[in-house]
Amino acid sequence: MVTSGESSTAAAEMLYDLLVDNEDLAGFLGDLATISTTQVGPGGATHCGVLLERHRRNVVVGWSSPEARKLDETQAGFDAGPCLDAQRTSTLIRVPDVRYEARWPAYMAVVRESGIRSILAVPLTLSGAGAAAMNFYTSDPVGFDDADIERARQHAALASRALSVAVRIAKESEEAADRRRAMESRTAIDVAIGVIMAQNRCRQEEAFDILQKASNNRNLKLRTLAEELVGSIGQQAPITSFDS
The missing domain is CATH 1.10.10.10 (Winged helix-like DNA-binding domain superfamily/Winged helix DNA-binding domain)
Incomplete structure (x- = not known):
């Protein structure tokens, strides 16, 4: 049986590998989104998107799939949705069943048509380097329970540290350029x-x-x-x- 400590160690090692293997933030975020789908959700979340907004720099995003990209870009187009709210308020946001969600009506209408049923938006902490959040999507109704939320918090803590390092490396590279x-x-x-x-x-x-x-x-x-x-x-x- 794999303990939570062993799972955290394995996740930390995967995130370290991402830092070594990627030369830019976009690549890092894409791989982070893909790995995150194996850490959170019912049998692994179906899709994941990661949004990073840096101070005086560009917005960078990464996705685990084309579906996640479409949903995140739609959310950005409306400038309203759970991931944006999680990023802006540093608050975890859960949408148990999008069919009955009254917030962000325009965005939710698009999500319902996509077949997604549950969303979990998790903020990332970047120590003044910007603001970021992960958006998890699954087609399972009530797809994120309390155990999933706890795993999401633990994964977000590890991902935040790795992303902070990636942002610092990118900043130093950009300043050198x-x-x-x-x-x-x-x-x-x-x-x-x-x-x-x-x-x-x-x-x-x-x-x-x-x-x-x-x-x-x-x-x-x-x-x-x-x-x-x-x-x-x-x-x-x-x-x-x-x-x-």
Whole structure:
């Protein structure tokens, strides 16, 4: 017989493997949703979707199946539903039987047509890194009992820690990419200024003013125009005069 402690250890090991195997958040969330279907629900929940909303970043989602994706995207379209409420209020929400659920009427109408009968929305805790929740769907009426809810809470605690690590890794990777792009942008602009100085026999400040004025007149980002200028080097003479 597998004890709850052994089950938690096995789940933690699976979540650790997800961190190792995935290079981006979307892939991690998709695999997290798939694994979660084996941890919660009657014989494993039929479908699962995971929603992550990051501060000053994009919304990232993952699903265990096309059905979960459709239901989650429909919920997002209505901007109303159990998963969104669980995410926004950090409250576990259970819908025992969607046929008799009065909340979120527009969304529930779509869910009923899909054949889903029970929903369990479980918030995830991310320590200030954003807000997230898991949505479990099953075709069984009254599909999530008290034991399922307790397993969902335990699984959510493990998933929250793993997702927090995944978000931190993604944040560090994104910040490194931002720094790299900034350096590349600065390099292109510096080279372009040097070319303008050489061709126009002017000072650095004057060369920058020329480049900036051309950027404004042509409605191009400074970096884009600088890259065009740098790219023209070697093609006869560099383009260092710009039409107003």
